[in-house]
Amino acid sequence: MTIDAxxxxxxxxxxxxxxxxxxxxxxxxxxxAELIEAMTTRFPELGMGVALSVxxxxxxxxxxxx
Numbered sequence: 240m241t242i243d244a245x246x247x248x249x250x251x252x253x254x255x256x257x258x259x260x261x262x263x264x265x266x267x268x269x270x271x272a273e274l275i276e277a278m279t280t281r282f283p284e285l286g287m288g289v290a291l292s293v294x295x296x297x298x299x300x301x302x303x304x305x
């Protein structure tokens with residue numbers, strides 16, 4: 240989170256949009272690298288590289304989750 244990050248309902252809307260986007264991109268990709276590239280393209284200013292990398296590997300089954 241950055242100092243100028245939105246607060247309130249804008250956060251919930253962004254989270255919803257992000258989760259819908261990652262589900263959409265997950266259906267079109269075959270690897271975590273492709274998913275990371277697609278999400279970085281859609282959200283270039285997010286700056287959550289480590290979280291995206293771990294999440295993408297978990298979602299694509301490349302890394303055991305839990």
